[in-house]
Structures are given as C-alpha cells and as structure tokens.
Amino acid sequence: MKHFKRTALASVINLALLGIPDAQAADSQALERRIHELESRLSKMDQLEARLEKLDKAELLAVKNETATVSPEVAKLKTKVNTLERKLEVQDEVTTGALKKLPIFDAGDNGFRITSADKKNQLRIGATIQTDYRNFLGDNPAAWIPVSSSSQGWLGSVGPDSIFLRQARIVLEGYILKDIYFKIMPDFAQTSNTANMLPDAYVDYAYATQASLLVGKFKPSIGLERLQGDANTAFLERAFPTNLAPNRDMGIQVHGGFGMPGYKAETAPGPIDNKNAFTYQVGITDGTGDSGNPYGNGAPTNTASSFANNKEFDARIFAQPFQHSGYDWLEGFGVGLSGSFSNPDHQTLQAQRTPLGQSQFIDYYQLKTGISGTITANGNSNRIYPQAYWYKGPFGVMGEYVASTQTLNASGTSKVNNITQTNTAAQAQVSYVITGEDNTFEGVKPIRNFDPFKGSWGALQLAARWSELNVDSDTFKMIDPTKSASKATAGTVGANWFLNKNALVRLDYEYVSFEGGAKTKTGSVANRPSEQVLSTRFQLAF
Amino acid sequence: MKNNFLNSLLAAVLAVLAANHADAADINLLNVSYDPTREFYKEYNPVFAKYWKAKTGDNVTVNQSHGGGGKQARAVLEGLEADVVTLALAYDVDQLHQKRKLIPENWQSLLPNNSSPYTSTIVFLVRKGNPLGIKDWNDIVKPNVSIVTPNPKTSGGARWNFLAAWGYALKHNNNDEAAAKVFVTQLFKNAAVLDTGARGATTSFVEREIGDVLITWENEAYLVLREFGADKYEIITPSLSILAEPPVAVVEDVARKHGTTEVATEYLKYLYSKEGQDLIGKHFYRPTDPEISAKYAKQFKSLQLIKIDQFGGWNEAQKKFFADDGVFDEIYAPGK
Numbered sequence: 067m068k069h070f071k072r073t074a075l076a077s078v079i080n081l082a083l084l085g086i087p088d089a090q091a092a093d094s095q096a097l098e099r100r101i102h103e104l105e106s107r108l109s110k111m112d113q114l115e116a117r118l119e120k121l122d123k124a125e126l127l128a129v130k131n132e133t134a135t136v137s138p139e140v141a142k143l144k145t146k147v148n149t150l151e152r153k154l155e156v157q158d159e160v161t162t163g164a165l166k167k168l169p170i171f172d173a174g175d176n177g178f179r180i181t182s183a184d185k186k187n188q189l190r191i192g193a194t195i196q197t198d199y200r201n202f203l204g205d206n207p208a209a210w211i212p213v214s215s216s217s218q219g220w221l222g223s224v225g226p227d228s229i230f231l232r233q234a235r236i237v238l239e240g241y242i243l244k245d246i247y248f249k250i251m252p253d254f255a256q257t258s259n260t261a262n263m264l265p266d267a268y269v270d271y272a273y274a275t276q277a278s279l280l281v282g283k284f285k286p287s288i289g290l291e292r293l294q295g296d297a298n299t300a301f302l303e304r305a306f307p308t309n310l311a312p313n314r315d316m317g318i319q320v321h322g323g324f325g326m327p328g329y330k331a332e333t334a335p336g337p338i339d340n341k342n343a344f345t346y347q348v349g350i351t352d353g354t355g356d357s358g359n360p361y362g363n364g365a366p367t368n369t370a371s372s373f374a375n376n377k378e379f380d381a382r383i384f385a386q387p388f389q390h391s392g393y394d395w396l397e398g399f400g401v402g403l404s405g406s407f408s409n410p411d412h413q414t415l416q417a418q419r420t421p422l423g424q425s426q427f428i429d430y431y432q433l434k435t436g437i438s439g440t441i442t443a444n445g446n447s448n449r450i451y452p453q454a455y456w457y458k459g460p461f462g463v464m465g466e467y468v469a470s471t472q473t474l475n476a477s478g479t480s481k482v483n484n485i486t487q488t489n490t491a492a493q494a495q496v497s498y499v500i501t502g503e504d505n506t507f508e509g510v511k512p513i514r515n516f517d518p519f520k521g522s523w524g525a526l527q528l529a530a531r532w533s534e535l536n537v538d539s540d541t542f543k544m545i546d547p548t549k550s551a552s553k554a555t556a557g558t559v560g561a562n563w564f565l566n567k568n569a570l571v572r573l574d575y576e577y578v579s580f581e582g583g584a585k586t587k588t589g590s591v592a593n594r595p596s597e598q599v600l601s602t603r604f605q606l607a608f
Numbered sequence: 609m610k611n612n613f614l615n616s617l618l619a620a621v622l623a624v625l626a627a628n629h630a631d632a633a634d635i636n637l638l639n640v641s642y643d644p645t646r647e648f649y650k651e652y653n654p655v656f657a658k659y660w661k662a663k664t665g666d667n668v669t670v671n672q673s674h675g676g677g678g679k680q681a682r683a684v685l686e687g688l689e690a691d692v693v694t695l696a697l698a699y700d701v702d703q704l705h706q707k708r709k710l711i712p713e714n715w716q717s718l719l720p721n722n723s724s725p726y727t728s729t730i731v732f733l734v735r736k737g738n739p740l741g742i743k744d745w746n747d748i749v750k751p752n753v754s755i756v757t758p759n760p761k762t763s764g765g766a767r768w769n770f771l772a773a774w775g776y777a778l779k780h781n782n783n784d785e786a787a788a789k790v791f792v793t794q795l796f797k798n799a800a801v802l803d804t805g806a807r808g809a810t811t812s813f814v815e816r817e818i819g820d821v822l823i824t825w826e827n828e829a830y831l832v833l834r835e836f837g838a839d840k841y842e843i844i845t846p847s848l849s850i851l852a853e854p855p856v857a858v859v860e861d862v863a864r865k866h867g868t869t870e871v872a873t874e875y876l877k878y879l880y881s882k883e884g885q886d887l888i889g890k891h892f893y894r895p896t897d898p899e900i901s902a903k904y905a906k907q908f909k910s911l912q913l914i915k916i917d918q919f920g921g922w923n924e925a926q927k928k929f930f931a932d933d934g935v936f937d938e939i940y941a942p943g944k
Binding site: 145148167 | 679754762801802803804816817818
C-alpha cells in the first residue's frame with residue numbers, strides 16, 4: 067500500500083514538472099514561485115500520505131479488536147454447540163457399540179433366522195406344508211381287500227380320491243455356542259392316534275467334523291431314500307426299500323465326515339451328510355422295526371429287558387470317491403452300505419403299504435387258518451442295505467436294495483411257532499431336469515423363478531422309478547396268502563415343477579401289480595388287482 | 609592353512625547365526641488396556657521386544673487395544689483374544705475369572721504389589737490462569753462450574769473419579785453418606801458430557817474446549833501439559849484423592865491357546881524391571897520400585913490418598929456404586 071502511494075506521488079511530481087515551461091523562456095521569479103508551489107504541493111502530499119498510513123493502522127486495529135472482543139453470548143453458544151456435538155459423538159459411539167451386540171435378523175428363502183452378534187448362536191424358523199390329492203384310477207383295490215375286524219394300521223381315513231394334508235411341519239433348528247446343533251420339528255398334519263407328531267427332535271454336538279455326537283429322535287442312517295429330505299425326493303412317496311427300514315428312531319449316533327486329500331471336511335450336523343467325500347454313522351437306537359416310527363405308529367413295543375436285546379445297532383458308510391477328482395462326470399457319484407442288527411422281544415410288526423396309494427397289502431394280523439394269537443418279531447433281526455446315486459448336471463440316478471431278515475413268532479399256537487423271514491426290496495429311479503438346472507440329492511433350485519409375465523417358468527424335472535418288494539414265502543406259513551400279497555411291483559412316473567426354491571407342484575402316476583393277496587370264488591389264492599394312482603402335491607418348504 | 613581355518617571358522621559362525629535366525633519365532637501378543645496408556649505401551653513394547661529378542665532370539669510384536677476400562681474388559685469377556693490385560697482397576701480384571709474363568713482366581717497374587725506395577729491418582733486439569741479459582745473438590749460442585757469426566761459405567765478411570773469425590777465428601781461431612789450422595793449428585797449435574805473413556809474426556813476438554821475442569825488421571829493431566837502446552841492448562845491437585853492401582857494379568861486361557869504364556873508373563877514381569885519402572889515414571893505414572901520412585905518423586909505433588917479398601921474392596925464398591933440400580937444410577941440421569 068505504502069509502495070503504491072509513493073509511486074503515485076512521484077508520478078504526480080513528474081507530471082507537474084512536465085508542465086514547467088522552458089527555463090530559458092521564463093524569468094527567475096516565476097521559476098521560484100513555481101518551485102514554492104510545487105514544494106507546497108509536495109508537503110501536502112506528504113501530509114496526505116501520513117494520514118493514509120494512520121488510517122491503515124487504525125483500520126487494522128479495528129479489525130483486530132473486532133476479532134478479540136467476541137461477545138459472551140457468542141462464546142456461550144460456541145461452547146454449547148461444542149458440547150452438543152461431543153454429546154452426539156459419544157452417543158454415536160455408545161449406539162454403535164450397542165448395535166454391534168444386537169442379534170442379526172434375517173428373513174429370506176432360507177426361512178427366518180436370528181443370529182447372535184458373535185455368530186455363535188442361531189435359530190432358524192422354517193416350515194413345510196404339503197397338500198396332496200390322491201386319485202385311484204380303475205377298480206378301487208380297497209373293495210378287494212378282505213377287511214377283518216382288526217383296524218390295525220389301516221389308513222382307511224386317507225382312502226381313495228381324497229385331498230389331505232400330508233405334512234404341516236414347523237422347523238426350529240440352529241446352533242448354540244457354534245458347535246451344538248439342534249432341530250425340533252413337530253408335524254401337525256395328522257391328528258389320529260397314530261400320527262407322527264414329532265418326527266425330529268435332536269441335538270448334535272459337532273465339535274469336530276470327524277466325530278459328532280447325535281442324540282435324540284432322528285432318521286437312523288440306513289435307507290438312502292429315507293435320508294433324502296422330504297422336500298427333495300423325486301416322487302411324492304418313497305419306494306418299497308424304505309418300508310423295510312425304520313422311519314425315525316430314538317437313540318445315539320456317532321457320525322463324521324472326511325474330505326478328499328487336500329480338502330477340508332465340512333460340518334454336516336444331523337443324520338444326513340452328503341457334503342463330504344467319506345462319511346460314516348454308527349448308532350444305537352431303540353429299534354422300531356420295519357417302517358417303525360416311535361410314537362408315530364405304535365412302535366416300538368420291544369419289551370426285552372436286557373440292553374443288548376432291546377436296542378438296535380446300525381452302521382453306514384458312504385463315499386463320494388470322485389469328489390474334486392477332476393473327473394467331472396463322476397464327481398456326483400456316491401456309493402455306500404448300511405446295515406443293522408437287533409434282537410427284539412415280541413415286537414409289533416408293521417403292515418406294508420404301496421408307495422403312492424398307501425394301500426395295505428401285507429397284514430400280519432390276517433392269520434392263516436390254524437394259526438392264532440399275535441405274530442411278532444422275536445429273535446435275531448438284521449438288515450443289509452447297499453445303495454448308490456449318481457448326479458451329473460440335470461441327470462440323476464438312484465438305487466438301493468435291502469434284505470431284511472427277522473424271526474417271526476406266533477404267540478397263540480404251537481403248530482408253527484417261529485419262522486425266519488427275509489423280505490427283500492429294491493428300487494431304481496432316474497430323473498432329468500429338462501430346464502437344465504443341476505439335479506442333486508438335495509433337490510433342484512430353479513435358475514429362474516416362476517414369473518410368467520416375464521417369461522420365466524421355474525424348473526421342470528421328470529422322473530421314473532421301478533420298485534419291488536418280495537415277501538419271504540415262509541411268511542405264509544403264518545399269515546393268510548389270500549389276504550396279503552407275496553410280491554408287489556411298482557412303476558412310477560412323475561413330474562416336478564419347481565416354481566422357485568421353496569414352492570413345488572408334483573404330479574405322480576403309479577402302477578402297482580401284486581402276486582397273491584386275494585382269493586378266487588373257490589377260495590384259492592389269486593393275484594390282487596393292480597393299483598393305479600394319480601396323485602398331486604403342492605408343497606412349500608423353507 | 610591359516611586361511612582355510614579362518615574360512616572354516618567363519619563359515620561355521622555364519623551357519624550358527626543362520627540357524628539361529630531360522631529358529632527365531634515370530635510372536636504376536638495382544639495387550640488390551642484402558643484409555644490413557646496408549647503412549648506408555650507404545651514406548652514400552654519395543655523396549656520389551658528388544659529385551660526378549662536378546663534373551664530368546666524370538667521376535668515379539670505387541671498389538672495394543674485401548675478404550676474405556678470397563679468396556680475393554682467386556683470385550684475380552686465377549687471373545688476379544690487378549691494375551692494380557694492391563695486395565696484401570698482390579699474389578700474389571702477379576703470379571704475375567706468370575707464370568708469366564710479366563711484367568712485363575714489368584715491372579716492378583718501372581719505378580720508383585722497385587723499385580724499393579726504402578727499407581728496413580730486423580731487430579732483436576734483447568735484452563736491456564738485457573739479462571740474459576742478451582743482448588744479442591746468442593747469448588748467443582750458449585751453451580752455454573754462445568755466439568756468433564758468419563759462415564760463410570762464404561763470407564764475404570766471414571767470409577768476412580770467417583771470414589772475420590774465420594775471419599776472427599778465423606779471426610780468433610782462426618783462420613784454422612786446422604787451428604788456424599790448430594791455431593792456427587794451435584795458433581796454429575798455439572799458434567800457437560802460423559803465420555804466412554806478417559807481419552808475421550810481429554811478430547812472433549814482439550815480439543816472441543818468443553819468444560820472448566822477435567823477430572824482425570826494424573827498421568828493423563830501431565831500428558832496434556834506436555835502435548836498441548838503448559839501455557840494453556842494447569843494441573844490442580846486436590847487435598848484428597850484416591851490411590852489408583854491399575855492391575856495387569858496374563859489371560860491364561862487365551863495365552864495357552866496361542867502358545868504365548870511364557871512371553872506374556874515375561875511381558876508383564878518386565879514392567880517391574882528398572883527399565884520398565886523408569887518408563888513408567890517417564891510417562892507420569894507413579895513407579896512402585898522405591899529407587900525409581902525416588903527418582904521421579906519431585907514430579908508428583910503430595911496429597912492425602914484414600915484406598916479402595918475404604919470402600920470394602922472393588923467387588924463391594926462396584927456392587928454399591930456402579931452396578932445396575934446402584935448409587936450412580938440413582939444420582940445420575942442423562943439429560944437432567
């Protein structure tokens with residue numbers, strides 16, 4: 067500023083000097099007067115400059131003073147704002163800390179989940195609802211069955227051509243402290259006294275993948291199709307081999323899984339492990355007999371007093387030896403063997419039924435003439451159960467065979483008191499997902515959910531199955547061959563329309579032929595008429 | 609011949625050195641501590657690492673975690689895998705045994721001085737010139753005095769603050785607890801903000817310029833003078849305060865799992881060494897070693913110090929004053 071003013075002053079003098087006429091042309095007095103005038107002007111300019119400098123200083127001081135003298139109100143407000151800001155920061159810190167400890171709620175196609183903040187505890191709430199329509203085609207086989215006075219095991223209430231609730235289950239499962247898994251699954255679909263109100267209720271301490279301890283009520287690890295989830299099977303009902311194994315049982319099982327060399331095993335809580343390359347299960351259960359289901363259909367009634375006689379020992383090994391092998395077409399191949407042994411004491415026998423129609427075709431209460439009392443399983447009993455599946459892309463094959471041997475006893479007669487019965491059953495099924503999705507043991511997940519307005523229709527799987535059950539001929543030394551069939555062969559075809567991961571519409575047709583199980587007018591053994599059933603299901607599972 | 613011998617010797621020495629180098633283990637420790645110890649452990653950790661390297665050849669890296677003492681103890685209880693804890697008060701450490709058996713019951717007897725390698729106390733920090741003329745506890749409960757202290761629910765230091773005030777009130781009111789309650793009620797009525805830890809309270813007072821008085825650890829007050837300038841703040845030592853004995857412990861359950869029990873124990877034991885104690889004094893904590901204590905005696909003003917025993921020990925004090933529905937909940941309501 068000062069520099070500028072000096073420059074301006076010099077310019078003014080120069081301009082003034084430029085205005086002086088030629089010295090030689092003016093007299094000396096005029097010159098002197100002119101110089102005085104200029105000096106006077108210069109003096110005035112100096113005074114002006116001094117005043118300007120003073121003004122500058124005063125201005126600066128004023129600005130300074132303005133800054134220094136903040137009013138008390140402003141200072142108070144500033145402190146208030148600072149305090150409020152800080153309080154908000156502290157509140158944020160506290161809230162963020164508290165939020166981190168809150169459980170995580172998650173709702174999606176896997177059900178509803180509540181997980182603790184440290185992820186060590188979880189509860190999942192799911193459900194399965196199956197509504198079926200069963201329609202018998204042709205002759206009604208029920209009319210042919212010589213119904214006795216006994217009502218044991220009849221599913222008369224299901225009957226032909228009915229709409230009924232097959233399952234209405236609530237699934238509560240999860241884990242506590244990371245390793246302790248649990249599942250409680252009540253089923254409200256059936257209300258009769260033979261209903262299976264609580265199919266699953268177990269705790270699995272899966273501390274190590276190599277050895278977990280499963281305790282409670284669960285599916286004993288014997289039949290392959292039985293171990294497949296209800297929502298994941300390719301057909302509405304399982305085939306004959308499942309009838310020669312227990313449905314559910316109560317007991318203890320040690321199980322474990324191992325990965326292929328170089329691959330870590332995965333935790334697979336519960337009785338089903340199809341994740342790992344090599345798995346085993348060894349269990350001790352109450353022993354419910356073929357088709358048995360404790361508290362579901364009256365079994366078990368084994369009254370043996372010693373532990374060895376009133377428990378069933380079962381074991382299963384299953385391998386998927388090509389997992390991660392690089393042989394893509396073989397990676398989904400699994401093969402296994404299971405078996406069981408027990409020594410029941412006068413245990414109730416369950417009737418045998420057709421898969422889809424659920425019609426009874428072996429009845430241990432319909433005795434042969436000359437046999438009286440009750441027929442029970444009494445003595446050594448064992449099963450052997452080879453099984454395999456192979457899934458590759460949309461294609462899937464599954465097969466199993468079972469030979470179930472048990473000692474039968476007729477309590478009220480001495481004529482044929484004991485026989486050894488070996489019933490056999492087998493099934494082979496093939497399925498194909500025509501919409502291209504992967505076919506797996508754990509079902510099919512549509513690539514595109516059902517949404518016709520957007521041109522997506524879900525996934526469609528087609529399936530076919532052959533299944534057969536042979537009853538040991540010695541059985542008919544005790545039961546009436548005109549009232550129980552000695553062989554049943556079922557052919558089933560089905561279509562499964564997966565609307566999305568959770569909703570499924572099924573349609574199955576089954577043809578079952580029988581050997582024996584009826585009588586002619588003359589009283590000799592005749593083949594029971596074949597059974598044809600068309601059945602549909604709408605299922606929601608999450 | 610001579611050259612061959614020297615070459616062989618050199619090769620052997622190099623081989624031994626290389627072998628030693630190859631055997632050196634890399635160890636990581638986690639020290640979960642309270643708020644104001646950041647600077648101290650930042651300097652102590654490399655000193656210990658150097659000592660441990662010289663002793664064993666192993667490389668030890670100590671990671672630090674700091675926060676309000678109570679909050680830190682809860683974090684360890686909830687799964688933070690601390691090899692050692694160096695907290696503000698014994699109650700918080702004791703919870704690690706009481707609630708999860710992470711440390712043995714006799715943890716306090718495993719190291720000298722009840723496992724407290726240093727002591728400290730509670731003082732006031734005011735703005736330069738002490739504009740409100742604060743001299744003692746009774747000055748900071750006056751109306752229109754704005755104080756800053758952390759929340760006793762989350763901060764160990766804040767609990768020491770509370771008990772020091774309570775002790776002062778009892779002394780000046782013939783041990784009348786009702787009067788003491790009125791005293792601390794007024795004190796917390798003057799609290800502008802309750803931070804979750806001592807360092808947060810320092811931030812409020814120094815950086816946000818909130819409050820007239822900061823009630824804080826002695827070492828924290830000196831640290832403020834050093835970091836922010838003695839021309840801006842003054843330390844006021846009240847006539848009475850409390851003897852704070854911040855304890856340390858190896859979290860044996862975690863250390864065993866990590867395989868760090870030996871180094872974690874030595875890490876804490878070294879706090880009692882001359883070198884450790886000297887660093888303690890340097891950071892304005894009161895050393896327990898008599899020789900080092902004498903060296904730093906001049907930097908601490910003398911005052912009457914009451915002990916936690918006067919309150920029946922930490923378990924009793926916690927139950928009475930700081931547990932849910934205790935005295936603090938009774939006298940303090942946020943926003944009032």
